[in-house]
Amino acid sequence: MSPRIHIAVSAAVQEALATIIRRDERTVESYWSHPDCPVLVFADHKLPGASVSFHGGPIGTGLPIQLIYWGGWWKSAAGAARRAMINDRTQRLINSEYFSELTQYGIDRPTWRDPALICTKPYPPSSFTNKEEPHVVRDLIDHLIDDDVFPDPDDGRIAFVVLMPEGFKETIGDNGQHTSDFDQDFLDRDYYWVAWIRYFADPPTDDPENTIRTLSHELVEMFTDPEADAWYVGSPEGGEIGDAAQSPGDYQTALVNGARASAYWSNRHAATVIPIDRDYKARIRGAISVTARRTVSRVFRPDPAENRLCSIVPECCFEDRDYAYTLVSRDESVSLRMETLRYYSPVAAWTINGRAVSGKGSITVRVIAETFTGRATSYTQRDVSLGYDATDSTITLAAVKLDANFDVEVGCSVNTALLRNGFGTLSPVEATIVIAELFTIGFLILRLAVHLFRYGSIQYSSKLSIAGTFRKRSTPAGK
Numbered sequence: 001m002s003p004r005i006h007i008a009v010s011a012a013v014q015e016a017l018a019t020i021i022r023r024d025e026r027t028v029e030s031y032w033s034h035p036d037c038p039v040l041v042f043a044d045h046k047l048p049g050a051s052v053s054f055h056g057g058p059i060g061t062g063l064p065i066q067l068i069y070w071g072g073w074w075k076s077a078a079g080a081a082r083r084a085m086i087n088d089r090t091q092r093l094i095n096s097e098y099f100s101e102l103t104q105y106g107i108d109r110p111t112w113r114d115p116a117l118i119c120t121k122p123y124p125p126s127s128f129t130n131k132e133e134p135h136v137v138r139d140l141i142d143h144l145i146d147d148d149v150f151p152d153p154d155d156g157r158i159a160f161v162v163l164m165p166e167g168f169k170e171t172i173g174d175n176g177q178h179t180s181d182f183d184q185d186f187l188d189r190d191y192y193w194v195a196w197i198r199y200f201a202d203p204p205t206d207d208p209e210n211t212i213r214t215l216s217h218e219l220v221e222m223f224t225d226p227e228a229d230a231w232y233v234g235s236p237e238g239g240e241i242g243d244a245a246q247s248p249g250d251y252q253t254a255l256v257n258g259a260r261a262s263a264y265w266s267n268r269h270a271a272t273v274i275p276i277d278r279d280y281k282a283r284i285r286g287a288i289s290v291t292a293r294r295t296v297s298r299v300f301r302p303d304p305a306e307n308r309l310c311s312i313v314p315e316c317c318f319e320d321r322d323y324a325y326t327l328v329s330r331d332e333s334v335s336l337r338m339e340t341l342r343y344y345s346p347v348a349a350w351t352i353n354g355r356a357v358s359g360k361g362s363i364t365v366r367v368i369a370e371t372f373t374g375r376a377t378s379y380t381q382r383d384v385s386l387g388y389d390a391t392d393s394t395i396t397l398a399a400v401k402l403d404a405n406f407d408v409e410v411g412c413s414v415n416t417a418l419l420r421n422g423f424g425t426l427s428p429v430e431a432t433i434v435i436a437e438l439f440t441i442g443f444l445i446l447r448l449a450v451h452l453f454r455y456g457s458i459q460y461s462s463k464l465s466i467a468g469t470f471r472k473r474s475t476p477a478g479k
């Protein structure tokens with residue numbers, strides 16, 4: 001009897017149903033499974049309406065994103081480290097599926113415009129204390145276009161993002177804004193689009209990664225409503241797609257390709273969404289070990305029926321005497337370990353025959369138990385008690401002195417800490433980006449071993465067939 005281990009993977013997923021078994025080492029390994037959840041859909045939102053509609057203005061499709069770091073601080077060691085983080089996260093977003101739901105608004109994914117710029121003159125403002133002051137950001141872009149640092153907007157639109165330096169404060173209640181203005185060149189009026197992002201200090205008061213939350217919010221709004229006359233509902237202040245991404249008291253975010261991104265409104269889902277990475281995956285690897293072994297020696301007499309071929313095939317004759325056999329009974333332990341890719345701080349939730357388990361304990365499960373009655377296999381329903389030890393990434397199951405073969409189903413679903421905020425508003429499936437796997441693990445506990453004294457030791461997996469044994473041992477007739 002060989003180890004019976006197979007997996008069935010639950011609805012969400014499915015690539016393969018088989019487990020690779022390396023019998024000699026008694027290890028098991030499943031194929032990678034992927035969640036079927038490319039988009040997080042949030043259950044609540046703050047959109048002041050049921051959908052955003054198009055108001056006829058321009059949109060920003062496939063724009064290059066130009067980051068501009070404003071002020072000399074960005075050249076300091078701390079500033080350089082912060083720049084590296086923001087450059088990295090922004091490119092991670094561009095290289096992810098994050099912007100993919102904007103295609104419903106006619107917008108292709110943006111690109112990265114190299115290099116990001118540090119701008120020390122004019123000096124950056126130290127604060128915004130009223131709604132008028134942010135005009136200095138528009139003036140900065142106007143100035144840079146006039147100086148030919150950037151091309152005339154006619155020659156290709158750019159999504160400008162200006163990042164404020166350490167020390168910058170705002171008291172106008174905005175983490176950032178996106179706006180537009182125009183550059184007047186004789187009769188030529190060229191609009192340019194720019195967002196500014198405030199400085200985010202270190203924890204515990206603040207978190208630099210929230211720079212990206214605001215940056216992604218302003219970008220998706222700049223693309224869909226750059227001049228406050230394209231996609232919004234109600235008014236452009238508060239009715240753009242990024243503004244909808246709030247749950248009570250919190251922003252809706254998720255890690256996308258390692259960047260903390262804001263949710264945005266999707267008409268198609270009638271909800272705020274975050275397209276996530278397609279390469280989440282998980283698998284389970286494990287090993288089975290024998291922890292104890294007992295043998296029972298018994299004897300049997302052949303049935304008359306087993307001798308019925310004797311008159312025709314001499315090899316099928318055998319003596320009517322006692323034959324010895326042994327039942328080898330073993331205690332087994334199964335250790336399974338979850339392996340994941342992409343998950344941020346993954347946590348496994350384990351079930352045994354559908355019941356959740358955590359920590360150490362024992363569980364009684366009803367199984368169909370295979371045992372040997374004499375030389376024959378029989379099956380009965382039986383309650384068996386299994387010991388378990390479940391952690392965030394592993395589970396060990398132990399069967400002790402059960403003297404039966406049976407299957408139990410071990411379920412594993414992978415949860416992730418990638419979601420911040422809005423967590424409780426997601427349905428469980430969406431919130432966990434779940435990969436649920438169900439393993440059916442066969443505990444192999446009994447083995448019938450028959451030793452025919454005359455022919456040495458032979459092991460059988462089912463009812464002993466003496467005739468078959470003899471045939472196996474007979475030499476083929478030569479010709």
Ligand SMILES: [Zn+2]
Pocket residue numbers: 217221238240242243
């Ligand atoms: Zn907004």
